Amino acid sequence: MNDSSLSPTMASxxxxxxxxxxxxxxxxxxxxxxxxxxxxxxxxxxxNLPDRLVLNASDGLIVVVLDHPEGALDAAGxxxxxxxxxxxxxxxxxxxxxxxxxxxxxxxxVGDSIIAAGTAAAYSPLGEVRITQAFxxxxxxxxxxxxxLLVKAGALPGESGRMELYTPGPRTPAQRRRGLLSIxxxxxxxxxxxxxxxxxxxLKPPVLEFDIxxxxxxxxxxxxxxxxxxxxxxxxxxxxxxxxxxxxDQEPLRQTVQLExxxxxxxxxxxxxxxxxxxxxxxxxxxxxxxxxxGQIPGLEQLQLAxxxxxxxxxxxxxxxxxxxxxxxxxxxxxxxYTFEGPPPAPPPSxxxxxKGKR
Numbered sequence: 320m321n322d323s324s325l326s327p328t329m330a331s332x333x334x335x336x337x338x339x340x341x342x343x344x345x346x347x348x349x350x351x352x353x354x355x356x357x358x359x360x361x362x363x364x365x366x367n368l369p370d371r372l373v374l375n376a377s378d379g380l381i382v383v384v385l386d387h388p389e390g391a392l393d394a395a396g397x398x399x400x401x402x403x404x405x406x407x408x409x410x411x412x413x414x415x416x417x418x419x420x421x422x423x424x425x426x427x428x429v430g431d432s433i434i435a436a437g438t439a440a441a442y443s444p445l446g447e448v449r450i451t452q453a454f455x456x457x458x459x460x461x462x463x464x465x466x467x468l469l470v471k472a473g474a475l476p477g478e479s480g481r482m483e484l485y486t487p488g489p490r491t492p493a494q495r496r497r498g499l500l501s502i503x504x505x506x507x508x509x510x511x512x513x514x515x516x517x518x519x520x521x522l523k524p525p526v527l528e529f530d531i532x533x534x535x536x537x538x539x540x541x542x543x544x545x546x547x548x549x550x551x552x553x554x555x556x557x558x559x560x561x562x563x564x565x566x567x568d569q570e571p572l573r574q575t576v577q578l579e580x581x582x583x584x585x586x587x588x589x590x591x592x593x594x595x596x597x598x599x600x601x602x603x604x605x606x607x608x609x610x611x612x613x614g615q616i617p618g619l620e621q622l623q624l625a626x627x628x629x630x631x632x633x634x635x636x637x638x639x640x641x642x643x644x645x646x647x648x649x650x651x652x653x654x655x656x657y658t659f660e661g662p663p664p665a666p667p668p669s670x671x672x673x674x675k676g677k678r
Contacts, residue, residue, distance in 0.1 A: 329457075333382040333383075337407065337408075363397075379407075391411060396448075525557055528551065530585060532590065593625055596631075600659075606632070607630075628646050636659075
């Protein structure tokens with residue numbers, strides 16, 4: 320549901336992407352995001368404008384600057400200057416954007432510009448920015464001299480044709496000094512104040528929540544991310560992910576999930592310890608559980624079995640089989656005692672073949 324109080328507007332979108340973010344351990348994700356927030360806060364101090372938005376993305380931050388491409392380009396440059404220790408990729412686009420809400424709560428923004436800026440960032444080398452044709456055109460309409468400094472940096476295929484990408488040309492020492500002075504001249508604003516009409520919108524990343532008992536080692540897309548507990552939740556990129564949870568020698572939990580922005584999905588599983596069957600069967604026999612042979616007695620002394628209902632059978636020679644339904648609880652030890660008494664019954668007579676005779 321769209322928030323009717325916030326209408327569409329032209330905006331420049333700066334996408335701050337942390338490379339390979341989803342594959343990192345949760346602790347490293349938290350550390351890098353904290354550094355990114357500090358970096359963005361310093362960079363945005365040079366934008367002395369009331370109309371701007373800061374959004375969380377699944378792999379970084381999104382800054383929406385309302386119809387001011389020059390300011391967005393300056394902010395991108397300051398981000399790169401302050402991105403010490405960050406695997407940062409930047410993308411810039413310009414176009415219409417619209418805030419959206421779900422259940423009366425604003426959860427993000429929609430618009431092709433957000434997607435285009437994210438795509439440009441994904442194809443940007445580390446420590447650089449890639450700029451779309453739409454942003455270059457918007458900059459040319461406002462400041463032709465600055466647009467002329469952008470140089471081509473390749474192109475990407477798209478549904479409506481190739482997406483031309485640009486990057487800023489080398490900045491002169493004087494330009495760098497002016498940029499640093501403008502940062503020092505503006506008081507710290509902080510990210511909380513960077514919202515339209517006092518609002519900060521969140522393009523919420525998908526979150527996986529874990530409820531694993533008694534515990535389990537979690538792997539996502541082939542990468543081990545930690546033990547749960549203590550791991551209780553993890554942010555991921557939207558899209559398809561393969562989840563595997565392992566515990567001891569039990570059968571792993573395997574699940575493929577499809578995640579979207581703002582979605583929270585709980586992964587619950589109980590690795591209950593198995594029950595143990597111990598056998599005292601005289602003089603012996605073949606053991607079957609749910610119709611599947613488990614081995615011969617003597618030889619088979621005990622058997623691990625998942626909790627729940629099972630059909631237990633023991634067959635020995637021509638004796639009527641022992642057949643009983645058992646319902647062991649997790650970690651329960653059950654002893655099965657039975658004796659095939661007396662001599663074995665005679666086998667049933669084989670059916671006689673009918674003789675062919677004359678009628």
